[in-house]
Amino acid sequence: MLLLSGCSATAHPHAALHQVRIAQFKFVPPALQVAPGDTVEWSNQDILPHTTTATSGHWDSGSVAPGATWRQVMTQRGVESYACRFHPTMLGSIEVR
């Protein structure tokens, strides 16, 4: 199940929170390894809106405004690549294992 921010009640009690900064039109770090049930939080530190959008369609944040954050609980094992829909040269990946 995919959940948006504020839905941490469904996460595993020992689940971790991982941070990805969106800065200088890059995802930092660009690649991340997490455990099932962990949450990834993207924070937009740029001056323009971005999205975090899974290539598979697994998640799509919609527009994340400058200064805003967006969270996703990662449940499905495997490697998921993602990009910013607005700026398609911005790429990242999440490995759930």
Next chain:
Amino acid sequence: MSPIRRVTTLFATLFLVAAVSSCAKKTETTENTSATPAGPDTSTSATPAPATTMTDGNIAAIVVAANDVDVKAGELAKSTSKNSKVKAFAEQMITDHTSVNKQASDLAKRVNLTPEDNEASKQLKSNGDAMRDTLKTRKGAEFDKAYIDNEVAYHEAVLSMIDNTLIPGAQNADLKSLLQNVRPAFAAHLEHAKQVQQSLATK
């Protein structure tokens, strides 16, 4: 070289940088703030003039003009192109450059900075008009190629101007910070434009 290629190259690499060069030189003669001896005439070269000759008002006006030019080009492409990648790129240029201009305008008000129209900003506008007039004579794939080729050259030229003239020349810390924060957007736009350019070339 085709006519449209000549226009895009002329617009993006000659007019843009030469305009800034020219503006800076004129200021240099009146303010004499640079210790660098006068060199050969570089008004048609890609070498930007010394940054210290630009005022913050000059820089603010150039930023606004540069963004306006790309917004207007994007609006033309959005209404003309039938290619989904070109249209998506154009729409993003409209969105991003409009936002940057709003931030520049808000900043100018906040720090009481009045954009000072100058030769560079005026040339940016007039040559942007000329570029769009030329694009309006193109249709279909020819239009798409001309628009995207220009976007690649334009963003390369603006990046050069940001790095060599605008950021080094900005005196106000907030203006300098805005330029530094805007730079990655132009770099991302350039890569996006190259991506679309490549997709057009392989069709």
